[in-house]
Amino acid sequence: MTFTVAIQTEDFDVxxxxxxxxxxxxxxxxxxxxxxxxxxxxxxxxVASMELEHYPGMTEKSIQAMLTQAQQRFDIYAARVMxxxxxxxxxxxxxxxxxxxxxxxxxxxACEFLMDYLKTQAPFWKKEVTPQGVRWVDARISDxxxxxxxxxxxxxxxxxxLK
Amino acid sequence: xxxxxHVTVRYFASIREAIGQGSESMDTxxxxxxxxxxxxxARGAPYNDVLARGRAVRMALNQTLCDESATLNMGDEVAFxxxxxxx
Numbered sequence: 001m002t003f004t005v006a007i008q009t010e011d012f013d014v015x016x017x018x019x020x021x022x023x024x025x026x027x028x029x030x031x032x033x034x035x036x037x038x039x040x041x042x043x044x045x046x047v048a049s050m051e052l053e054h055y056p057g058m059t060e061k062s063i064q065a066m067l068t069q070a071q072q073r074f075d076i077y078a079a080r081v082m083x084x085x086x087x088x089x090x091x092x093x094x095x096x097x098x099x100x101x102x103x104x105x106x107x108x109x110a111c112e113f114l115m116d117y118l119k120t121q122a123p124f125w126k127k128e129v130t131p132q133g134v135r136w137v138d139a140r141i142s143d144x145x146x147x148x149x150x151x152x153x154x155x156x157x158x159x160x161x162l163k
Numbered sequence: 164x165x166x167x168x169h170v171t172v173r174y175f176a177s178i179r180e181a182i183g184q185g186s187e188s189m190d191t192x193x194x195x196x197x198x199x200x201x202x203x204x205a206r207g208a209p210y211n212d213v214l215a216r217g218r219a220v221r222m223a224l225n226q227t228l229c230d231e232s233a234t235l236n237m238g239d240e241v242a243f244x245x246x247x248x249x250x
Contacts, residue, residue, distance in 0.1 A: 136245065
């Protein structure tokens with residue numbers, strides 16, 4: 001296992017994934033893990049549940065391309081991205097990005113880079129169930145700005161392209 | 164007479180819901196994604212609304228993000244969807 005992605009409806013076990021990721025590689029001195037979870041509130045409304053849709057095939061392909069970019073930009077040994085789809089509830093895990101490197105700096109940076117990339121370029125869509133009804137979540141300009149910090153001017157939100 | 168190509172068109176999220184189907188196959192004389200989008204919008208509602216130029220519509224050709232200038236070839240898979248919101 002080096003640079004891999006998994007899209008699934010089932011939950012994932014972070015401890016197991018980290019153990020798998022660094023197994024047999026004694027060069028590793030740092031593991032950075034980000035886990036995204038479902039909040040009970042979003043944009044001022046209570047969220048009872050959310051449905052995550054994706055584009056089978058393209059989602060995996062786009063994340064694999066991000067992993068290749070991360071591998072080229074940062075001195076890292078392995079990375080794993082897991083993302084759930086389907087019906088999720090507050091407190092559920094949605095996404096995990098785990099990265100290994102010799103020292104902490106590279107894995108911290110690569111982990112953030114991968115999340116910033118994923119937020120704006122991987123085809124996932126969230127639909128929330130709130131007391132006001134069902135609504136599709138809007139893309140955020142701040143997510144485009146987060147990606148721009150890495151020198152990547154790709155826009156996703158409905159705003160004009162970043163200069 | 165223009166050459167026709169056979170393509171699969173896929174819709175996701177709010178666009179899929181508005182159109183009422185996730186995928187369709189069609190023969191088209193469109194050469195580019197822009198022309199294909201025009202021909203879909205020419206069907207009228209709901210296509211002319213959800214694919215309108217003022218809307219934030221993202222496109223992919225053969226599962227790679229692209230813009231409207233992308234050229235269509237036989238057997239291509241095209242997708243229309245709103246800005247992504249994963250993570």
